[in-house]
Amino acid sequence: MDALTLIKTRRSTRKFLQKAVEKEKLEQVIEAGRFAPSGGNNQTTHFIVIQDTAVLENLARIARDEFAKMEVTPDTYASLAKSIKLSQKGTYVFHYNAPVLVLTANRIGYGNNMADCCCAVENMMLMANALDLGSCWINQINWLNDNPAMVSYLKTLGLQEGEAVYVSMVLGYADTPDGLPPRIIMPRKGNPVTYVG
Amino acid sequence: MDALTLIKTRRSTRKFLQKAVEKEKLEQVIEAGRFAPSGGNNQTTHFIVIQDTAVLENLARIARDEFAKMEVTPDTYASLAKSIKLSQKGTYVFHYNAPVLVLTANRIGYGNNMADCCCAVENMMLMANALDLGSCWINQINWLNDNPAMVSYLKTLGLQEGEAVYVSMVLGYADTPDGLPPRIIMPRKGNPVTYVG
Secondary structure, rough: OOOOHHHHOOOOOOOOOOOOOOOHHHHHHHHHHHOOOOOOOOOOEEEEEEEEEEHHHHHHHHHHHHHHHHOOOOOOOOOHHHHHHHHOOOOOOOOOOEOOOOOEEEEEEOOOOHHHHHHHHHHHHHHHHHHHOEEEEOOOOHHOOOOHHHHHHHHHHHOOOEEEEEEEEEEEEEOOOOOOEEEOOOOOOOOOEEEEE | OOHHHHHHHOOEOOOOOOOHHHHHHHHHHHHHHHOOOHHHOOOOOOEEEOOHHHHHHHHHHHHHHHHOOOOOOOOOOHHHHHHHHHHHHHHOOOOOOOOOOEEEEEEEEOOOOOHHHHHHHHOOOOOOHHHHOOOEEEHHHHOOOOOOOHHHEEEEEEEOOHHHHHHHHEOOOOOHHHHOOOOOOOOOOOOOEEEEE
């Protein structure tokens, strides 16, 4: 697949088969993330790669419990409001029961922490597409960055003192009729361009 | 080039030939940026593509003048400190005299503004590599997001009310012996990985 096709056919996968991702493919996805650029070439992005079913269930439960306690106000970001409402109904699983959840953490206070993690996740989503794997951006962990229950559990998974999770991603085989991630190219209606000169 | 090679060989270019980028190539780079994911599929990233030499000179001058007024403290992010010190010497050109500077702006207050712009810029840098063009991430405009002189000038270039620039990128033909962007794969010493399960 040429680069532009790879980029244009990447779409979010939110239904996954209960099938593990091969070690070799997973390592290529993580490698793609590790080769993202970083501010001043700092290379402080920390990848926490979770495949343990019990851990994934714990994360879903903690997120559900903690979101359920939150209130939706007119200023709440629409996607966060959705997570809160679904959690209050009691059945919310933020990671779509994907077989792999990758957290990207970075140093609190480092100027490019968020940017570096975003580039790493974008690289990993493109690599997933190249390997016929589905993926989806996940914000729910970083929305709980100040939540003591979530943060203390993340520390048992390897999150270091002075680090926070800035972006996450789910990964796995898409549950689609042809077994491939959804690849219809959706034309962009927004994302305007202004040319100067 | 396969996807992993494309990703691993992307490196920053900081010396450019004084040669315009062909319209067709530039449009492919911008298209790659427009097809980045966005939070809730909002598609509010605004690409401002600058090729006018006078405008590029004005931006360099405003940035230099404004950085020169700032003070470096022990808490200043290292890369910003460098911009300030070089500006105080009076010769700083933050965009490396590249023929193209692409600003990515987004809505102030929108929860994924920074993330969406970062993904767009990462896509554009990968697309540049695929087209044998050099590119480099640029933070200097977003470091001046609260600076009245810079913001009022950006508004003359098309920045809308309620928007701010979150990331920028320079683009052009690399000034290298073989005319290609630097592509030595630099092994990652950092970016650690923790596997759970």
